[in-house]
Amino acid sequence: MINHLPNVRLAGENNNTLHVASLLEKNLHGQGFANLRTKVPARGDAWFHHSIPKQSMACPIQKILQTINPPPEEVQQQIVRNESSGVLALDGYDSSQIVGAKMIRIQNGKWKPLEAAEFFKYNFPCAKYIVNTRLDKEAQAASRSLHFKKLGRNYTLEETVDEFKREDGFLSEFAQHMGAYQARLIYMEDWVNNVTHLNEVVEWLGFQNCQYDKVLHNNVNGYEQDKSLLEVGGGCQAPIGF
Numbered sequence: 001m002i003n004h005l006p007n008v009r010l011a012g013e014n015n016n017t018l019h020v021a022s023l024l025e026k027n028l029h030g031q032g033f034a035n036l037r038t039k040v041p042a043r044g045d046a047w048f049h050h051s052i053p054k055q056s057m058a059c060p061i062q063k064i065l066q067t068i069n070p071p072p073e074e075v076q077q078q079i080v081r082n083e084s085s086g087v088l089a090l091d092g093y094d095s096s097q098i099v100g101a102k103m104i105r106i107q108n109g110k111w112k113p114l115e116a117a118e119f120f121k122y123n124f125p126c127a128k129y130i131v132n133t134r135l136d137k138e139a140q141a142a143s144r145s146l147h148f149k150k151l152g153r154n155y156t157l158e159e160t161v162d163e164f165k166r167e168d169g170f171l172s173e174f175a176q177h178m179g180a181y182q183a184r185l186i187y188m189e190d191w192v193n194n195v196t197h198l199n200e201v202v203e204w205l206g207f208q209n210c211q212y213d214k215v216l217h218n219n220v221n222g223y224e225q226d227k228s229l230l231e232v233g234g235g236c237q238a239p240i241g242f
Contacts, residue, residue, distance in 0.1 A: 206239030
């Protein structure tokens with residue numbers, strides 16, 4: 001539903017790619033490299049490098065998000081056609097877009113909630129995060145078991161409930177570390193039958209005059225999409241600055 005808002009490009013799952021990107025940054029803090037900000041002046045030193053400016057890694061890491069969530073194909077084709085004239089460049093186009101991704105595996109990375117929060121705060125300082133969980137773990141576990149049983153995978157209800165509790169603990173702590181300005185923790189049971197909760201999230205994101213008229217039910221029967229027409233209001237505008 002977020003993609004129905006103006007100037008938004010939210011991608012689907014990406015196999016926890018941004019956690020992998022965090023390992024690249026973490027590697028530069030490892031033994032030998034002498035940390036990002038430390039200058040190694042002796043040119044004969046095996047680890048020689050000049051002092052690396054603060055947040056230098058933020059640009060390539062943000063570029064990874066752009067790369068795994070490119071603009072529509074027709075926009076890419078237009079960029080290629082106009083490349084020589086410079087009429088439309090990718091960075092110019094994306095400067096008017098709010099780019100994001102669905103990160104359902106963030107809690108499965110080899111990091112603690114505080115580490116994850118620090119990584120995203122440091123490399124995506126202007127981003128906001130909607131953290132969506134379910135209160136009824138038994139119903140969630142039953143839903144997963146039913147779906148994956150069709151794919152030939154079997155999970156016991158008890159194991160799945162325990163797994164969801166661990167994952168939700170991570171997500172709740174992550175949201176707490178991010179703070180109320182950058183992260184919003186919501187529960188599916190609250191918004192699934194009450195669009196008001198989602199409209200409050202839209203307002204928190206900074207959109208103006210935007211109101212969903214209903215809740216769409218995506219992933220019907222597994223991965224089917226709800227093709228109902230969703231209205232967001234004729235005066236709906238992206239946050240100031242976009």
